[in-house]
Amino acid sequence: MNHKLSVFDTQDYQIAEKNLQDKALLDAAKLGDKTAFKSLYELHVGRVYGLCFRLCADKSLAEDATQEVFIQLWRNLGNFDGNSQFSTWLHSVTSNVTISYIRKQRGWWQKMFSIEQTSAMEKEAIGSIADSNLEQYIYRLPERARWVFVLHAIEGYRHEEIATILDVAVGTSKAQFHRAKGLIQGWIDDE
């Protein structure tokens, strides 16, 4: 009998082990164990910050949003029912909290200007970060188009889910996605 695990089995095993680890830490954190919560933070901060960064397209805002995500997470740990993977729930919390956080940070005067203008300003701020071209193109996208592109193309959300998160029509989400894709393809063609 061959006891060697195939690559597929090994991946499954790792995922199962990670889920068990999450569950143990989550159970302890729900009881108020901050050390366990810190371990959860250390395990997931990379994934959370990565999503925050792409949604915000701004390092400082992404850092603040990441903190806000974990603060909200701590306050709402009891809402996780365990029916889905913790990481799936965490990504959903991250998307919602980050979008909400970005909106809250916008001053009323910024709303008076076009979103495109704001994004063009953000582009300068993140230009120094060494990333792949696609990464840079994502940051160049207008805000709403970027949110939809990140959530749909990278995070795998359906347009119906994105419409709920962003409080827009499903058609608007689809339109923003096609707009984002068109812009990126145009920039790639210009390379």
Add this chain to the structure above:
Amino acid sequence: MNSSKGNHLDQSLEKNIKKLDVQKQPDRDLWKGIEHALEQTSERAGYIKEVHQDNQKRIFSNPKPLLAMVASLMILAVVGWMSFESGKSLLSENLVATLSEQHNVQKQSLLIRFKDQPATTDNWQQQIDDLDEAAEAIKGALAEDPNNNALLKILKNVYEQQMTIIERVHEPRWNHI
């Protein structure tokens, strides 16, 4: 989640998306700020419980917009009355005292509400003290000229500035942690 994500993307674009690393590590330690906020949350939860046990302080356990509205209406009523009665110097002096008393009650209630919340600036207390000094100077001037409506308005404005500062510096903005 959509299992067929990227179906509508061109193959080259989809390939590039798959190459993206979904993880990014922040340049600075974010845990410190999170931990600080968690401690604040725990302390505040304890404080609220404590206040609930004390009926006299119950009003501060769950600050209500209605309280602020009522307080504002009271100030407006006092100021309106002051304007109407501005010809009577004796009454005016009493009204200045009433206005100051009302303001102090509101200010103290705000300070109690925010006592466990970190301030976003270090010098806000200094700003409050400066405005207190200004208020005292205006009250001194009003003692000599009790019917001066302009001075009454300035005093009211100084009090409003204090309330605005206290509220503004205690807004929860985690980017200041």
